[in-house]
Amino acid sequence: MTQKRLVSPSVTRDVVTRHGFQFKKSLGQNFLIDGNILDKIVEAAELDENAGALEIGPGIGTLTQELCEAAKQVVAVEKDGRLLGVLRETLSDYDNVHIEHNDVLEANLHEIFAQHFEGVSEVSVVANLPYYVTTPIVMKLLEEKLPLRNIVVMVQREVAERMAAKPGGKEYGTLSIAVQYWTEPQLVTRVPESAFMPAPNVESTVIKLKVRKEPAVQVKDTDLFFHLVKASFAQRRKTLLNNLQSNLQPKRDKETILAALDRAGIDPTRRGETLSLDEYAKLADELAE
Secondary structure, eight states: SOOTTTHHHHHHHHHHHHHOOOGGGGOOOOOOOOOHHHHHHHHTOOOOOTOEEEEEOTTTHHHHHHHHHOOOOOOOOEOOOOGGGHHHHHHOOOOOOOEEEEETTTSOHHHHHHHTTTOOOOEEEEEEOOOGGHHHHHHHHTTTOOOOOEEEEEEEHHHHHHHHTTTTTTTTTHHHOOOOOOEEEEEEEOOOGEEEOOOOSOEEEEEEEEEEESSSSSOOOOOHHHHHHHHSSSSTTTTTHHHHHHHHHOOOOHHHHHHHHHHHOOOTSSSSSGOHHHHHHHHHHHHHH
């Protein structure tokens, strides 16, 4: 690596100071300064000389440098225009990176993939995500059915635990089911506040989402499946039957819901957080009849 490794606190401070960069709390800007954490993120992405990497929010290019070393092609999507000049400097030694000035939530990812990942076997998303937009970004990546191998992201610890949660616990909910429908989640490592500049006031976790070739369960109507899940968690203290009566769209009468629950072998007095993906799939298929 010819450039100085940006993950060093002193190098990060020098780059930020030299460019007169001011951190914006509204953009969730916290730059990683722990090399051990950085190495774990890159390792979890499973990159090689034929793979691509999509980075969301590269900041000053700390993680981007490592991705350029590990992957065939890197696309870094940065929303903050103030960082473009910094990135041109810190990534100047690499000819396998494209800096995309865009908000990833508004970007046409299929177009970006077509333009910049031609000849790449698989792509992994790697990101230190702003916590306030973690869920919308992850769901966009999954719902757009991009040719992804892994999504390795740094997120708030509680969000990572919800993504990986199993049925029965208070962390298990709509996010758990949506993530596990499309991926196999694995908690990689916890990250202390001291690993960032500036330090956030929350603990972070790196989570790896291994994208499934096929969804975890097969259902007749995907939209109905997710409407069912959302309705089941609308009011966590209510029974499944009460939540579905009040919140399921399109509406079903009580007798229809009870009959579907009976055919699926699910007690109507259970709560949404106790059902597995398989049980939700069975119930969705019964309601689709």
